[in-house]
Amino acid sequence: xxxxxxxxxxxxxxxxxxxxxxxxxxxxxxxxxxxxxxxxxxxxxxxxxxxxxxxxxxxxxxxxxxxxxxxxxxxxxxxxxxxxxxxxxxxxxxxxxxxxxxxxxxxxxxxx
Amino acid sequence: xxxxxxxxxxxxxxxxxxxxxxxxxxxxxxxxxxxxxxxxxxxxxxxxxxxxxxxxxxxxxxxxxxxxxxxxxxxxxxxxxxxxxxxxxxxxxxxxxxxxxxxxxxxxxxxxxx
Numbered sequence: 381x382x383x384x385x386x387x388x389x390x391x392x393x394x395x396x397x398x399x400x401x402x403x404x405x406x407x408x409x410x411x412x413x414x415x416x417x418x419x420x421x422x423x424x425x426x427x428x429x430x431x432x433x434x435x436x437x438x439x440x441x442x443x444x445x446x447x448x449x450x451x452x453x454x455x456x457x458x459x460x461x462x463x464x465x466x467x468x469x470x471x472x473x474x475x476x477x478x479x480x481x482x483x484x485x486x487x488x489x490x491x492x
Numbered sequence: 493x494x495x496x497x498x499x500x501x502x503x504x505x506x507x508x509x510x511x512x513x514x515x516x517x518x519x520x521x522x523x524x525x526x527x528x529x530x531x532x533x534x535x536x537x538x539x540x541x542x543x544x545x546x547x548x549x550x551x552x553x554x555x556x557x558x559x560x561x562x563x564x565x566x567x568x569x570x571x572x573x574x575x576x577x578x579x580x581x582x583x584x585x586x587x588x589x590x591x592x593x594x595x596x597x598x599x600x601x602x603x604x605x606x
Contacts (some may be wrong), residue, residue, distance in 0.1 A: 422596040462493060470535055479524050479586045483535035
């Protein structure tokens with residue numbers, strides 16, 4: 381358990397509104413990730429961070445941005461939410477041994 | 493390109509029966525391989541991992557997996573299913589130390605019938 385929390389855990393919003401999801405970790409892990417989980421697709425990487433203010437895109441980054449101003453916090457922002465972004469979002473970090481990932485509990489986002 | 497396939501999106505077994513969940517990967521070099529489990533409304537947690545130390549890997553809750561390079565497979569097994577094993581299982585692969593190259597399979601939902 382890497383002490384990962386996500387907030388909010390559930391959110392319902394309307395198309396076109398901005399949304400920010402927060403991930404907080406207590407293990408001082410360098411790498412942090414945002415994934416989305418959709419039926420039949422497993423987990424798909426949105427963005428990841430390899431240090432404070434160092435981020436890069438994953439395979440499904442369009443429509444999302446991230447920021448990391450502190451080691452412990454990684455924010456995911458949907459600038460203008462669309463219905464296709466309805467999903468469950470997971471934050472993860474990487475431990476120091478053999479690239480094992482630790483996951484947060486997830487945020488269920490519904491865009492109406 | 494790296495990819496992971498999991499044969500069977502849904503698997504049902506009887507309680508006490510053998511569990512076999514299949515995972516095949518494509519890679520030109522020996523990767524790190526993982527199995528994760530996801531219980532309803534929870535995040536993923538690590539079941540076991542292959543890191544080239546041993547081809548037969550034992551994990552938590554009685555699960556184990558065998559790395560077979562010739563078959564590019566990393567199937568997950570458990571000799572006797574328990575009701576509490578009902579969950580979604582994901583195989584994942586990382587090539588070397590490329591943290592941005594974590595590839596997850598689509599998942600297999602395991603049901604255990606009493």
